[in-house]
Amino acid sequence: MPTMNMLQAINNALDIAMGEDDKVLCFGEDVGSFGGVFRATSHLQEKYGRARCFNTPLVEQGIIGFANGLAAQGSVPVAEIQFADYIFPAFDQIVNETAKFRYRSGDLFNVGGLTIRAPYGGGISGGLYHSQSPEAYFAHTPGLKIVVPRDPYQAKGLLLAAIRDPDPVLFFEPKRLYRAAVGEVPEEDYQLPIGEAEVIREGSDVTLVGWGAQMEVIERAVELAEKDGISCEVIDLRSLLPWDQETVAESVLKTGRLVITHEAPRTGGFAGEIAAAIQERCFLYLESPIARVTGLDTPFPLTLEKEYLPDHLKIVEAIRDSVNF
Amino acid sequence: MTMTTTADIHEPTFLAGDEFSIPTFRLLQQDGTLFEGATAPELDQAQALAIYRAMVATRVLDERMLAAQRQGRLSFYMQCTGEEASVVGATAALDDADMIMAQYREQGALIYRGFTFDEFMNQLFGNELDYGKGRQMPIHYGSRKLHYMTISSPLATQIPQATGYAYGQKLAGDGQCTAVFFGEGAASEGDFHAALNMAAVHEVPVIFFCRNNGYAISTPSIEQFAADGVAPRAFGYRMHVIRVDGNDILAVHTATREARRIAVEHNQPVLIEAMSYRLAAHSSSDDPSGYRSKKEEEAWREKDPILRMQCWLNEQGWWSEDEEKALQESLRREVLETMKRAEKRPPPPLDSLVTDVYADVTPELQRQLDALKRHVRRYPEAYPKGARALDPDVQADDTAAKGEK
Ligand SMILES: Cc1ncc(C[n+]2csc(CCOP(=O)(O)OP(=O)(O)O)c2C)c(N)n1
Numbered sequence: 001m002p003t004m005n006m007l008q009a010i011n012n013a014l015d016i017a018m019g020e021d022d023k024v025l026c027f028g029e030d031v032g033s034f035g036g037v038f039r040a041t042s043h044l045q046e047k048y049g050r051a052r053c054f055n056t057p058l059v060e061q062g063i064i065g066f067a068n069g070l071a072a073q074g075s076v077p078v079a080e081i082q083f084a085d086y087i088f089p090a091f092d093q094i095v096n097e098t099a100k101f102r103y104r105s106g107d108l109f110n111v112g113g114l115t116i117r118a119p120y121g122g123g124i125s126g127g128l129y130h131s132q133s134p135e136a137y138f139a140h141t142p143g144l145k146i147v148v149p150r151d152p153y154q155a156k157g158l159l160l161a162a163i164r165d166p167d168p169v170l171f172f173e174p175k176r177l178y179r180a181a182v183g184e185v186p187e188e189d190y191q192l193p194i195g196e197a198e199v200i201r202e203g204s205d206v207t208l209v210g211w212g213a214q215m216e217v218i219e220r221a222v223e224l225a226e227k228d229g230i231s232c233e234v235i236d237l238r239s240l241l242p243w244d245q246e247t248v249a250e251s252v253l254k255t256g257r258l259v260i261t262h263e264a265p266r267t268g269g270f271a272g273e274i275a276a277a278i279q280e281r282c283f284l285y286l287e288s289p290i291a292r293v294t295g296l297d298t299p300f301p302l303t304l305e306k307e308y309l310p311d312h313l314k315i316v317e318a319i320r321d322s323v324n325f
Numbered sequence: 326m327t328m329t330t331t332a333d334i335h336e337p338t339f340l341a342g343d344e345f346s347i348p349t350f351r352l353l354q355q356d357g358t359l360f361e362g363a364t365a366p367e368l369d370q371a372q373a374l375a376i377y378r379a380m381v382a383t384r385v386l387d388e389r390m391l392a393a394q395r396q397g398r399l400s401f402y403m404q405c406t407g408e409e410a411s412v413v414g415a416t417a418a419l420d421d422a423d424m425i426m427a428q429y430r431e432q433g434a435l436i437y438r439g440f441t442f443d444e445f446m447n448q449l450f451g452n453e454l455d456y457g458k459g460r461q462m463p464i465h466y467g468s469r470k471l472h473y474m475t476i477s478s479p480l481a482t483q484i485p486q487a488t489g490y491a492y493g494q495k496l497a498g499d500g501q502c503t504a505v506f507f508g509e510g511a512a513s514e515g516d517f518h519a520a521l522n523m524a525a526v527h528e529v530p531v532i533f534f535c536r537n538n539g540y541a542i543s544t545p546s547i548e549q550f551a552a553d554g555v556a557p558r559a560f561g562y563r564m565h566v567i568r569v570d571g572n573d574i575l576a577v578h579t580a581t582r583e584a585r586r587i588a589v590e591h592n593q594p595v596l597i598e599a600m601s602y603r604l605a606a607h608s609s610s611d612d613p614s615g616y617r618s619k620k621e622e623e624a625w626r627e628k629d630p631i632l633r634m635q636c637w638l639n640e641q642g643w644w645s646e647d648e649e650k651a652l653q654e655s656l657r658r659e660v661l662e663t664m665k666r667a668e669k670r671p672p673p674p675l676d677s678l679v680t681d682v683y684a685d686v687t688p689e690l691q692r693q694l695d696a697l698k699r700h701v702r703r704y705p706e707a708y709p710k711g712a713r714a715l716d717p718d719v720q721a722d723d724t725a726a727k728g729e730k
Contacts, residue, residue, distance in 0.1 A: 029541070029542070029544065030541075030542045030543045030544055032543075032544075032548070033543075033616065034542075034543035034544075034615055034616045037542060037543075037610075037611075054548075055543075055544045055548045057510075057513035057544075057548075057549050057550065058480065058510040058511060058513040058514060058541050058544070058549065059513045059514050059515060060514075061515050062513070062515070085478070085479070086479060086480075088479070089479075089514065089515065089516075125400045125401070125462070126462065127460060127461045127462040127465075127478075128460060128461055128462075128478065129461075129462075129477070129478030129479060130462065130478070266693070267689070296678060296679065296690070296693050296694075296697070297682070297687075297689060297690055297693060298678060298679055298682045298690065299460070299682070301459065301460045301677075301678055302451050302459055302460055302461060302462060303451040303452075303459030303460070303672045303673060303710060304459065304672065304673070304675065304677070304678050304710060304711060304714065306707075306708055306710065306711065307675065307678065307697060307701060307708050307710070307711040308678060311707075313700070313704050313707055314700060317700065317703075
């Protein structure tokens with residue numbers, strides 16, 4: 001099996017999707033011959049032509065509005081937003097249009113073919129405007145699906161699933177891992193399920209839940225915790241909308257403890273939603289308060305980025321506090 | 326209220342976008358002489374040299390800081406190279422108290438207004454003296470004193486803000502205006518169109534200054550718009566517009582001075598499109614060899630705006646080779662010295678993580694900061710900057726240790 005980094009896996013998924021279905025189109029700022037500023041769309045224009053892989057003018061609301069129209073027509077657009085921080089000019093198109101197309105028309109029209117790819121997250125010295133994790137804004141919007149892969153294997157399988165999903169999908173890519181995460185990825189076509197979490201490590205004392213780039217951080221924390229004799233169960237949520245309550249609840253019923261982590265600020269962050277749902281379902285089984293390890297309730301800083309980020313040391317402290325409550 | 330349709334027609338006669346093409350205002354040729362029939366603006370020697378110094382200083386700062394980025398001393402950098410005449414020439418035509426809202430490639434404007442190399446370096450290194458408290462990436466400068474709005478990375482957001490700011494200036498009746506800079510790429514954003522429309526409708530003294538440098542990262546302007554550049558859009562909003570050779574300091578200066586007059590005297594917005602070329606990469610993270618030819622770059626290098634102005638100064642008898650050499654050397658030395666100083670400065674205090682989110686730190690933010698401080702105290706080696714920023718004592722030791730190296 002070949003090894004790929006996350007960008008190669010994403011590129012490979014796009015290549016497969018475009019090769020298989022000529023309705024699939026890739027576009028966005030710098031996406032054309034240059035292959036995107038991160039090179040996720042490299043060589044696609046060469047291979048599939050300028051009509052199917054192209055640069056757009058620099059206008060996010062235009063990119064997504066255009067993509068909505070294309071998807072309504074029956075094409076399968078994969079639109080790239082260069083950084084998740086710059087998705088907000090397209091917020092209206094995504095939240096009011098993408099998400100509500102099917103509902104408002106009684107399913108006369110839908111934009112289920114649409115996939116929006118956007119690199120998100122910190123740890124790259126990006127400061128305020130190249131580090132945000134905006135998933136919670138969108139998770140509040142019925143009608144969207146939100147997917148976040150943690151490694152190259154997941155990225156390829158989930159992206160192929162997103163492109164073929166009957167609903168519009170926001171696909172947030174952890175850019176810190178674009179080149180850093182390398183792993184075996186099958187050359188052939190495969191899909192991973194949207195809406196299903198994955199238990200990536202079994203344990204009995206505490207459940208850890210995260211997504212995307214946090215999974216790697218959680219793994220480092222778990223190694224430290226296990227040295228203390230704490231047995232951790234680790235769940236990658238993979239999809240935030242819809243999210244897999246079953247798998248998380250089942251795990252918490254077993255361990256009695258839950259630690260959730262994300263990079264986004266705490267207040268209104270998606271960890272709050274998970275905590276609320278899990279205490280509804282598992283209240284009598286909880287041995288300690290559900291803990292959140294998150295970014296601060298501030299914009300994302302630069303010089304003190306390391307301090308801001310929820311890292312393995314903050315997570316291991318939360319695990320210890322939870323177990324010793 | 327009147328709708329101005331000049332005449333009725335009874336045949337379906339469409340007007341096509343390519344029927345418009347806008348001429349380019351030029352005064353100075355590359356050899357330093359004026360075009361026939363062109364008149365130089367009234368620039369005395371002192372102001373001409375101040376402009377030239379700012380252009381050269383911008384170039385020197387950019388070259389040194391890109392080198393520093395390549396050496397790993399700096400995380401990121403963006404150059405103005407090739408566009409110094411546009412930025413400095415426009416700034417010099419404004420009143421010093423006019424507001425400037427820049428995109429990010431306009432360090433020349435700050436240099437012209439007197440932002441010191443120390444001030445640049447503190448921002449670039451995000452140290453405790455950075456006005457932005459180490460929160461933003463390098464090149465996101467700002468100066469209240471110099472009427473230069475702090476840079477925000479999301480493109481084009483400053484354009485409608487400029488319209489609003491200038492409307493406030495009009496109401497205040499202080500005779501100032503706002504000049505807003507942006508690239509031809511950013512002019513595709515919805516914010517650009519919103520800004521021009523509102524400015525025209527509300528008769529706002531704002532100068533929209535488009536730096537058309539041919540590329541938005543890798544995207545050439547022909548993939549950015551089908552029209553003849555950005556300038557023709559002004560017609561749609563009923564606005565004054567001029568296209569100018571952005572490498573021609575005299576033309577840029579003259580055009581901006583006239584634009585300012587229209588803005589301030591008549592409360593009318595003006596669009597200036599300065600035609601130039603981004604000689605450098607988009608940023609230190611970009612490699613333009615992936616999307617454009619060396620030949621194209623070379624052709625533009627021959628139109629270097631700094632050399633052109635130097636030739637003109639020589640023609641005037643205002644500048645010599647010795648002075649050029651001395652200027653280059655002193656600028657280089659100053660950049661290196663200030664860089665060393667800034668590098669050694671400690672990071673901003675840990676408290677700066679939670680200040681300025683609101684006017685006052687909220688109880689929840691205070692709780693989050695306290696928890697973070699306890700955590701950093703427990704693991705000081707894992708957060709070297711945080712630990713240094715925590716206690717003044719730790720900081721002093723550390724600075725001393727670094728200073729010895
Ligand atoms: C809203 C938004 N979208 C995307 C970006 C990423 N980005 C930064 S600079 C840039 C290109 C800008 O080109 P242009 O406006 O022509 O200015 P130039 O860099 O050529 O000076 C892009 C796409 C951004 N900063 N903001």
